[in-house]
Amino acid sequence: MKTVKYSRQREAIKNYLMSTKEHPTAEMVYEAIREVCPNISLGTVYRNLTFLVEHGEIIRLRCGEDSDRFDGNTTRHYHFICRTCGCVKDLVMLPIDHIDAIAGEHFDGNIEGHYAYFYGTCAQCAAKETQTEEAG
Amino acid sequence: MKTVKYSRQREAIKNYLMSTKEHPTAEMVYEAIREVCPNISLGTVYRNLTFLVEHGEIIRLRCGEDSDRFDGNTTRHYHFICRTCGCVKDLVMLPIDHIDAIAGEHFDGNIEGHYAYFYGTCAQCAAKETQTEEAG
DNA sequence: TTTGATGCAAATGTTTTGCATGCAA
DNA sequence: TTGCATGCAAAACATTTGCATCAAA
Numbered sequence: 001m002k003t004v005k006y007s008r009q010r011e012a013i014k015n016y017l018m019s020t021k022e023h024p025t026a027e028m029v030y031e032a033i034r035e036v037c038p039n040i041s042l043g044t045v046y047r048n049l050t051f052l053v054e055h056g057e058i059i060r061l062r063c064g065e066d067s068d069r070f071d072g073n074t075t076r077h078y079h080f081i082c083r084t085c086g087c088v089k090d091l092v093m094l095p096i097d098h099i100d101a102i103a104g105e106h107f108d109g110n111i112e113g114h115y116a117y118f119y120g121t122c123a124q125c126a127a128k129e130t131q132t133e134e135a136g
Numbered sequence: 137m138k139t140v141k142y143s144r145q146r147e148a149i150k151n152y153l154m155s156t157k158e159h160p161t162a163e164m165v166y167e168a169i170r171e172v173c174p175n176i177s178l179g180t181v182y183r184n185l186t187f188l189v190e191h192g193e194i195i196r197l198r199c200g201e202d203s204d205r206f207d208g209n210t211t212r213h214y215h216f217i218c219r220t221c222g223c224v225k226d227l228v229m230l231p232i233d234h235i236d237a238i239a240g241e242h243f244d245g246n247i248e249g250h251y252a253y254f255y256g257t258c259a260q261c262a263a264k265e266t267q268t269e270e271a272g
Numbered sequence: 273t274t275t276g277a278t279g280c281a282a283a284t285g286t287t288t289t290g291c292a293t294g295c296a297a
Numbered sequence: 298t299t300g301c302a303t304g305c306a307a308a309a310c311a312t313t314t315g316c317a318t319c320a321a322a
Contacts, residue, residue, distance in 0.1 A: 002275095002276080003275085003276075003322085004276080005275080005276050005277065005320085005321050005322070006277095006320095006321060006322090007276085007277055007278080007320090007321085009277080009278075010277085025311095026311080026312080027311085039278090039279070040278085040279080041278070041279045041280065041281095042279095042312090043278085043279070043280075043281090043312090043313075043314080044277075044278055044279070046311090046312060046313070047277080047278085047313085047314095048277090050312095050313090062198070062201070063251070065198070066310090066311085067310085067311055067312085068311085068312090078239060080239070080243060080245065080247065082245065083248070089243075089245070091239050091242070091243055092242040092243070093238055093239050093241065093242065094238070096235050096238060099232050099235065099252070099254075100254065102229055102230070102232060103214060103216070103227050103229050103254045104254075105229065106227075106228040106229065107216060107225075107227055107228070108258075108259040109216065109218065109225070109256055109257055109258040109259045109261075109262060110256045110257045110262055111216065111254050111255075111256040112219070112255060112256035112257070113254070113255055113256070114252055114253065114254045114255070115199070115252065115253055115255070116235070116250055116251065116252035116253075117250065117251055117252075118236065118239045118240075118247050118249070118250045119247075119248060119249055119250070119251070120245055120246045120247040120248035120249070121245055121246045121248070122244075122245040123244040123245045125245075126245060126246055138300095138301080139297085139300090139301075140301080141295080141296050141297070141300085141301050141302065142295095142296060142297090142302095143295090143296085143301085143302055143303080145302080145303075146302085161286095162286080162287080163286085175303090175304070176303085176304080177303070177304045177305065177306095178287090178304095179287090179288080179289080179303085179304070179305075179306090180302075180303055180304070182286090182287060182288070183288090183289095183302080183303085184302090186287095186288090202285090202286090203285080203286060203287085204286090204287090
């Protein structure tokens, strides 16, 4: 049977993801981990990210336009994406599972869940917009 | 100023997308259009799909795990993705914009909208599962 | 020892882009 | 004519994978 061996690289990746709220891409994880494991390869980062996702230790976010992002916070929550700066933020809100029932009302299959993310302008970008307007 | 010129290829792509409910990928569009425009290139398909999306004539779906899909139905609606066969179906349901307010309750930025898609088992796959269980 | 994990590089799959030519207006 | 759109091929980009080697158990 298949056992899991300890790996310093995987540990570093998991610790990093649990310590940040940045929702980094694989590339960003790679850059961050290189400060601890200078010889780590991008392939190893990808392999471990996939491993951790499959073992439920991190979450893969596919909400963006570009590459995947990763989240060390595995408690159920939703995300916000800023249309101006592209940042991803956690949202504090209760699960909205009632929308599954709404979606299923006129649907012939079996709805098991949903993915949802919210977009708009983050507080920082909204502040900058106001500044620009004032400056004219 | 920049004008838009007629193109047989673009017209064919738009017509195809408006005539199907398959939510095809760029590759699938390419294969379908080749029957009408045998010399069309994949690059032209991509260019026109992007053009049509930017002009609001079609919708780009990024809900899947793999490549983007396209939808000629621009009326506001939600989508269902089957976790078994990967098919994408339209959902008949009213907009659930109240979830934007829920998301914004404890959020410091400005929520303008949401993307949501539902997953589960489509009717066809559910039927097959039942058959297998009966046979097995 | 055994075998999973790594680093490296090559390969993959999707999408974009440069450029000479074609075609709509 | 003008310049947008095309076909083709090369490039870009994110991600995966083959393989020899390393290291955990």
